Amino acid sequence: MIEQLLRERRSVRRFKTDPIPEALVQRLIEGAVCAPSASNKQPWKFLLVENRALIAELAGAVRASTTMVARYIPESSQPAFERYGDYFTRFEHAPLVVVPIYKPLTLLSNLTSDDLPGTERAALTQLERDSGLIGTSLALGHLLLVAHELGLGASGMTGPLLARSELKRLLEVPPAWDIVALVPVGFPDEVPVATERKPAHLVTRWFR
Numbered sequence: 001m002i003e004q005l006l007r008e009r010r011s012v013r014r015f016k017t018d019p020i021p022e023a024l025v026q027r028l029i030e031g032a033v034c035a036p037s038a039s040n041k042q043p044w045k046f047l048l049v050e051n052r053a054l055i056a057e058l059a060g061a062v063r064a065s066t067t068m069v070a071r072y073i074p075e076s077s078q079p080a081f082e083r084y085g086d087y088f089t090r091f092e093h094a095p096l097v098v099v100p101i102y103k104p105l106t107l108l109s110n111l112t113s114d115d116l117p118g119t120e121r122a123a124l125t126q127l128e129r130d131s132g133l134i135g136t137s138l139a140l141g142h143l144l145l146v147a148h149e150l151g152l153g154a155s156g157m158t159g160p161l162l163a164r165s166e167l168k169r170l171l172e173v174p175p176a177w178d179i180v181a182l183v184p185v186g187f188p189d190e191v192p193v194a195t196e197r198k199p200a201h202l203v204t205r206w207f208r
Helices: 002-008 022-032 052-070 075-093 118-149 159-170
Strands: 044-049 096-102 183-186
Touching: 002 118, 022 044, 022 096, 022 118, 044 052, 044 118, 052 075, 052 159, 075 159, 075 183, 096 118, 118 183
Parallel strands: none
Antiparallel strands: 044 096, 096 183
């Protein structure tokens, strides 16, 4: 059953305008928070955005950042960038945008003395940051699978993070927290075809 769900899930970017019943949204989050996390710290929160004006502001911020970056793209690559950048605002027509946010874990860094060597200090800082990010990313994966099971469409979008600072301001994300992705959710208005996946043997390396 789980393998079928994994193979059938698609990233949906076109949605019907129908609102999502709150009971389904609750089931999305309940599925997400079943994900594992380092030391079970559950370093996540989920911002649920239905406000059309706010979603429009988020899309406007992303569009502005994309336009700014486009100025630094060689003319020969402009068409490709425009096609790619167009995806960054595909969330704006979804009835719901879920924004998973996370904070770094602060477990080991509170236990170490100030004379910890720089290499280990840097590794520890990255470990704690990545632990929060990875745990919340696992929760995002759960959310996408539950959405598909419930007959909803969704996609995890990192392109909008080009406007990370402005998105954090608009969403009032606390300074110690960061955004993992923007996740448009709704009843699908498209049936995406399956995309090609690399065979497992090409992405596997054994140490025996």
